[in-house]
Amino acid sequence: MPCISLRRLGQLLHEAPAILLAIHQHPDADAIGSALGLAAGLRQAGKAVTLGCPDPVPERYRFLPGWQEVRQQVKPAALALVLDLNDPRRLHAVEQAVQASEQVAVLDHHPGAPDWPALMHIRTTAAATAVLVFQLLRVMKLPLTSEMATCLYCGLGGDTGFFTFQNTGAEALAVAARLVEAGAEPYEIHRLSAAALPLSSLRLRGRALISARSEYDGRLVYAMLRLEDFRETGAGPEETEGVVDELKSVAGGEVFVLFKQAAEHDWRISLRSDSLDVGQVARDLGGGGHAVASGCSLLGAEETVIQTVLHRLCALWS
Numbered sequence: 194m195p196c197i198s199l200r201r202l203g204q205l206l207h208e209a210p211a212i213l214l215a216i217h218q219h220p221d222a223d224a225i226g227s228a229l230g231l232a233a234g235l236r237q238a239g240k241a242v243t244l245g246c247p248d249p250v251p252e253r254y255r256f257l258p259g260w261q262e263v264r265q266q267v268k269p270a271a272l273a274l275v276l277d278l279n280d281p282r283r284l285h286a287v288e289q290a291v292q293a294s295e296q297v298a299v300l301d302h303h304p305g306a307p308d309w310p311a312l313m314h315i316r317t318t319a320a321a322t323a324v325l326v327f328q329l330l331r332v333m334k335l336p337l338t339s340e341m342a343t344c345l346y347c348g349l350g351g352d353t354g355f356f357t358f359q360n361t362g363a364e365a366l367a368v369a370a371r372l373v374e375a376g377a378e379p380y381e382i383h384r385l386s387a388a389a390l391p392l393s394s395l396r397l398r399g400r401a402l403i404s405a406r407s408e409y410d411g412r413l414v415y416a417m418l419r420l421e422d423f424r425e426t427g428a429g430p431e432e433t434e435g436v437v438d439e440l441k442s443v444a445g446g447e448v449f450v451l452f453k454q455a456a457e458h459d460w461r462i463s464l465r466s467d468s469l470d471v472g473q474v475a476r477d478l479g480g481g482g483h484a485v486a487s488g489c490s491l492l493g494a495e496e497t498v499i500q501t502v503l504h505r506l507c508a509l510w511s
């Protein structure tokens with residue numbers, strides 16, 4: 194796994210006549226913003242750039258300049274640059290075009306890269322790949338337009354929870370300031386990419402929040418979304434994204450759980466905690482995930498499912 198400097202990566206991009214930028218499945222703001230921001234910069238420099246992603250751009254990022262350029266079918270190029278991931282398996286439908294390109298490079302901030310013969314620039318202390326793209330554009334002396342700044346700000350905002358997550362530091366804020374100077378509009382970008390929801394989602398959230406209750410002296414907070422909540426609000430099961438995180442605003446809470454009913458006796462459970470390992474609890478119940486965010490599915494009647502999960506979580510404090 195050869196490592197390269199940003200300067201070397203800049204040279205490779207300057208030398209390549211045609212470049213394929215590739216991002217991961219289920220693309221997030223950072224993947225899309227980084228790719229669109231860099232693509233615009235490279236095109237200014239006269240490069241032929243194609244953008245590949247196994248999935249289409251989610252609706253909420255379709256205000257970013259150039260989003261229509263993202264393709265699910267792409268061809269190999271002189272240089273393929275993989276952004277915001279370092280495991281080629283997550284490229285799915287675009288992996289073949291990347292691997293068949295004459296040179297393959299990676300620009301990323303995730304740890305644990307598997308061994309594959311790509312030229313890698315990975316810095317795990319970067320809050321977002323968008324920060325690395327910002328620095329790469331500087332090294333390459335490519336001027337930042339307001340369109341590029343908008344894309345990169347959206348990426349940086351996405352990965353830092355708009356400057357509220359633990360990865361928010363002086364570097365992220367300094368880059369954000371430069372992006373705003375170049376024309377990024379913080380209020381609009383946050384509103385369009387993260388805050389705007391369909392009315393049905395808002396009403397579903399309301400149902401979840403009103404159902405919230407606590408156990409163990411307020412340290413465990415849980416909420417329910419039953420079949421009738423989906424039916425009566427008109428929201429689909431995919432509209433529960435972020436609902437469990439809303440529970441985290443309860444003061445004194447340490448573990449947060451959302452029970453979502455998928456069918457009469459079929460429940461999806463989302464778990465969150467900043468201080469206790471809810472990943473292990475999810476695995477014990479046949480699910481998976483990280484220590485801070487995990488999930489599982491259970492079959493059974495509502496009361497039984499709730500008691501099963503609460504009983505497991507209770508052990509976290511013993």
Ligand SMILES: [Mn+2]
Pocket residue numbers: 223224277302320321322352
């Ligand atoms: Mn990222």
